[in-house]
Amino acid sequence: MTLVQFWFIVIALLWTGFFVLEGFDFGVGMLHAGVGRDEAGRRAAVNTIGPLWDGNEVWLVVAAAAMFAAFPDWYATMFSGFYLVLVILLLALIVRGVSFEYRGKSGSPRWRCSWDVLMMAGSLVAPLLIGVALGDLLHGLPIDKAGEYTGNFVTLLQPYALYTGVTLVVLCLLHGATFLALKTTGEMRDRAGRTARRVAPPAALLTAGFAIWTHVTGGKGVLPNPVEVLAILAVLAAAWLVSARREGWAFAATTFAMATAILSMFTELYPRVMVSSTSPAYSLTISNAASGSYALKVMTVVVVIFLPLVLLYQAWTYYVFRQRLSAGDFRPPALLTRQGNGRPPGAGKTGPSGPAARPGPAGPEGPG
Amino acid sequence: MTLDLARWQFALTSINHFFFVPVTIGLAFLTALLQSTWYRSKNPGYLRLTRFFGTLLVINVAVGVVTGLVQEFEFGMNWSAYSRLVGDIFGAPLAMEGLAAFFLESTFLGLWLFGWDRLSRRVHLLCIWLVALGTVLSAAFIMAANSWMQHPVGYVINHKTGKPQLNDIWAVLTNPVFLWGYTHVLLASLVTGAAVMLAVSAWQLRNQARQPAPGGASQPGPPLFARSAQLSLVVLVPAIILAMFVGSELGVIEARYQPMKIAAAEAQWATCQPCSFSLIQIGGGNNDHTPTQILAIPHLLSLLATNSWNGKVVGLSPLQSQYQKQFGPGYYVPNVFIQYWSMRVMAYSAGLMFLLGLWGLWLIRRRSMAGSRWFLTLAVWAVTLPFLMNTAGWLLTESGRQPWIVQGIMLTKNAVSPSVGLASVITSLTVFVAAYLTLAIVDLMLMIRYARKEAEPDPAPGDGADALVTAVRY
Numbered sequence: 001m002t003l004v005q006f007w008f009i010v011i012a013l014l015w016t017g018f019f020v021l022e023g024f025d026f027g028v029g030m031l032h033a034g035v036g037r038d039e040a041g042r043r044a045a046v047n048t049i050g051p052l053w054d055g056n057e058v059w060l061v062v063a064a065a066a067m068f069a070a071f072p073d074w075y076a077t078m079f080s081g082f083y084l085v086l087v088i089l090l091l092a093l094i095v096r097g098v099s100f101e102y103r104g105k106s107g108s109p110r111w112r113c114s115w116d117v118l119m120m121a122g123s124l125v126a127p128l129l130i131g132v133a134l135g136d137l138l139h140g141l142p143i144d145k146a147g148e149y150t151g152n153f154v155t156l157l158q159p160y161a162l163y164t165g166v167t168l169v170v171l172c173l174l175h176g177a178t179f180l181a182l183k184t185t186g187e188m189r190d191r192a193g194r195t196a197r198r199v200a201p202p203a204a205l206l207t208a209g210f211a212i213w214t215h216v217t218g219g220k221g222v223l224p225n226p227v228e229v230l231a232i233l234a235v236l237a238a239a240w241l242v243s244a245r246r247e248g249w250a251f252a253a254t255t256f257a258m259a260t261a262i263l264s265m266f267t268e269l270y271p272r273v274m275v276s277s278t279s280p281a282y283s284l285t286i287s288n289a290a291s292g293s294y295a296l297k298v299m300t301v302v303v304v305i306f307l308p309l310v311l312l313y314q315a316w317t318y319y320v321f322r323q324r325l326s327a328g329d330f331r332p333p334a335l336l337t338r339q340g341n342g343r344p345p346g347a348g349k350t351g352p353s354g355p356a357a358r359p360g361p362a363g364p365e366g367p368g
Numbered sequence: 369m370t371l372d373l374a375r376w377q378f379a380l381t382s383i384n385h386f387f388f389v390p391v392t393i394g395l396a397f398l399t400a401l402l403q404s405t406w407y408r409s410k411n412p413g414y415l416r417l418t419r420f421f422g423t424l425l426v427i428n429v430a431v432g433v434v435t436g437l438v439q440e441f442e443f444g445m446n447w448s449a450y451s452r453l454v455g456d457i458f459g460a461p462l463a464m465e466g467l468a469a470f471f472l473e474s475t476f477l478g479l480w481l482f483g484w485d486r487l488s489r490r491v492h493l494l495c496i497w498l499v500a501l502g503t504v505l506s507a508a509f510i511m512a513a514n515s516w517m518q519h520p521v522g523y524v525i526n527h528k529t530g531k532p533q534l535n536d537i538w539a540v541l542t543n544p545v546f547l548w549g550y551t552h553v554l555l556a557s558l559v560t561g562a563a564v565m566l567a568v569s570a571w572q573l574r575n576q577a578r579q580p581a582p583g584g585a586s587q588p589g590p591p592l593f594a595r596s597a598q599l600s601l602v603v604l605v606p607a608i609i610l611a612m613f614v615g616s617e618l619g620v621i622e623a624r625y626q627p628m629k630i631a632a633a634e635a636q637w638a639t640c641q642p643c644s645f646s647l648i649q650i651g652g653g654n655n656d657h658t659p660t661q662i663l664a665i666p667h668l669l670s671l672l673a674t675n676s677w678n679g680k681v682v683g684l685s686p687l688q689s690q691y692q693k694q695f696g697p698g699y700y701v702p703n704v705f706i707q708y709w710s711m712r713v714m715a716y717s718a719g720l721m722f723l724l725g726l727w728g729l730w731l732i733r734r735r736s737m738a739g740s741r742w743f744l745t746l747a748v749w750a751v752t753l754p755f756l757m758n759t760a761g762w763l764l765t766e767s768g769r770q771p772w773i774v775q776g777i778m779l780t781k782n783a784v785s786p787s788v789g790l791a792s793v794i795t796s797l798t799v800f801v802a803a804y805l806t807l808a809i810v811d812l813m814l815m816i817r818y819a820r821k822e823a824e825p826d827p828a829p830g831d832g833a834d835a836l837v838t839a840v841r842y
Binding site for chain 1: 426427430431433434435436437438440441443444445446448449451452454455456457458459460462463464465466467468470471472474475476477478479481482483486487526533534535537785786787788792795796799800803807810814818
């Protein structure tokens with residue numbers, strides 16, 4: 001394996017990691033209001049991804065930076081070509097990111113409701129646009145001899161690219177629903193399961209169609225490649241596991257489906273990184289867009305040391321926050337006392353393992 | 369026009385980003401110190417302070433993260449010609465930053481924030497220190513990348529492509545501009561974090577003096593926020609002395625590699641030896657070579673720019689003719705007005721901050737800070753000084769590099785994206801300015817409202833398990 005091949009694989013894996021991880025928190029962002037229903041439930045939903053989403057988003061930062069470092073021409077053409085798409089994407093990510101942080105910082109329902117809407121919009125728009133961009137890479141765009149994009153914003157919205165975006169949004173929804181079913185209890189768990197069962201059939205159809213269309217777009221013969229076959233199998237398995245209420249396995253299957261869906265695009269793309277529809281000779285490839293071998297060697301050392309380390313401590317984070325949450329954990333005790341229910345389960349006296357109910361420094365209600 | 373707007377966009381987004389970054393670096397370190405003190409002393413007051421300032425930190429990090437994403441994308445969006453030419457070198461530190469620093473910072477911040485009741489005290493303390501390490505590492509990589517633009521090292525020009533290629537990563541990571549510039553930025557961040565902590569503490573102290581809290585009066589020892597005020601002052605004063613020293617050393621190094629930058633910062637058109645430092649002037653700029661000097665200190669500029677009493681500083685006019693011979697026709701003088709005033713705003717703000725710090729330390733020695741209304745009021749307002757200082761310092765270094773984007777290798781005007789039209793840049797500029805203004809207002813509102821709140825009360829005796837609840841929840 002040459003260095004440039006290695007870096008193509010690294011970048012494909014970084015994008016895959018991004019969608020597998022951030023995929024479910026996009027899903028939770030879209031679903032939190034529906035699955036959560038009341039304020040306590042919404043907070044429980046947001047808190048299932050609270051400690052995780054920021055670390056997940058770094059996968060996007062690193063994927064982009066790795067493209068910059070290993071394939072500067074890919075980064076330059078793609079980011080200047082997708083200009084307006086990226087402006088909207090950044091806006092969506094900004095809005096979504098701060099909405100987690102800010103929604104609970106004021107008591108007024110209108111304030112929270114606005115942030116809820118922004119969170120849903122941001123979580124929907126972000127995977128849609130990234131999907132469009134990735135679809136465009138494979139389907140091809142007008143790129144001239146100098147490697148510059150010559151189309152406009154509308155050129156980017158071609159059918160395959162849009163379909164990729166929609167498929168990824170629906171996969172994120174399914175992935176988020178299986179995640180919520182795995183991470184919550186009680187009514188929320190039921191509602192998340194119901195959502196997953198409802199989303200699974202269309203997600204399976206869309207993804208199967210996506211795998212086939214991706215193969216056709218790649219233009220490499222009739223037989224789908226193994227990754228695409230796996231994507232179809234995984235999403236069908238996910239649909240079955242969801243209806244069989246096997247939460248853990250269902251989440252594993254949606255993870256696998258997401259990963260194979262992203263990877264099937266990259267397997268069709270190779271050895272190109274950005275297809276030119278103007279002339280195949282102008283396509284950017286792993287050899288004509290790459291950095292020099294010294295820079296790639298340096299980066300290889302860095303990635304070989306740090307990526308396993310990152311996987312290790314992120315896996316540990318998921319282990320630390322493995323407990324399920326419930327809406328009851330987030331009901332202020334004062335309110336319950338007024339209703340005569342006493343303290344909610346898990347609040348206060350359950351010791352270090354119990355999810356405590358105090359709503360943070362923003363809330364004045366202490367226990368008792 | 370596209371070029372100007374792209375430059376405005378980068379300047380505005382990076383200045384905005386750099387409001388949040390130094391606060392994050394400084395507060396992460398100070399919060400880690402507070403928590404360590406709590407870990408050792410088990411004094412619940414320090415736990416309250418840790419959680420109080422930790423929340424301020426978290427409100428900031430969210431904005432720092434998303435605005436950082438904009439910065440990273442902007443290189444490719446607006447400056448694709450630049451990215452194409454120097455990605456081989458400039459991309460590497462950015463990717464390292466993500467892999468080694470951002471993952472660390474964001475993952476362990478999540479663990480710290482939500483892990484109060486899930487982790488042992490020791491592991492939880494380790495988390496905040498890893499967050500602090502992450503912020504410091506990320507600054508290192510981005511400063512290495514930036515320093516390469518100021519003083520390119522460790523590369524060869526590829527004969528086939530004409531592009532610079534990395535051939536010595538250690539040269540990039542030991543670039544003298546990087547070593548001194550990075551130290552300077554870290555110290556400035558400490559000053560910023562400490563000033564924020566001081567201002568918040570002062571506000572709380574002043575407020576308590578005005579209306580003593582019913583529970584607060586019975587507490588033994590000094591008031592809670594006197595402790596954080598003390599910690600911030602103990603960090604602030606040495607940090608600002610060192611920042612000034614390192615900054616002046618950085619000036620000497622930049623005078624060697626970017627003589628235009630330093631000559632412009634002193635509005636020095638003719639070569640001088642020895643050179644006096646102008647404290648203040650009226651007029652001046654790229655079209656006015658003879659401004660009215662109000663006050664000048666003999667020999668000081670020689671000392672600052674060359675480290676010697678009688679050092680020579682080459683003026684802008686001779687440098688301009690030298691550059692024209694070297695790089696061909698063109699105008700190579702940066703904006704003199706910006707250089708001259710950003711240098712002074714930075715230095716004078718630092719001076720004021722230093723005096724305030726000394727006053728505070730003296731009050732602590734006399735144990736009379738909580739009673740000094742004047743000091744407390746000034747300390748609250750002084751929180752604006754480090755932000756002024758940081759922005760001015762950033763302008764000094766970046767505007768002083770112009771007209772180059774990479775000194776001696778590429779001009780800024782050749783670096784913009786050829787495929788991006790004026791309408792696109794106007795759209796993105798409008799979107800980002802609107803989004804950032806909204807964010808800044810909301811963030812400031814939340815910070816101020818939160819900073820004015822009481823710290824959480826001490827946990828009631830016997831309620832030990834409850835003392836370890838989550839610091840912040842969404």
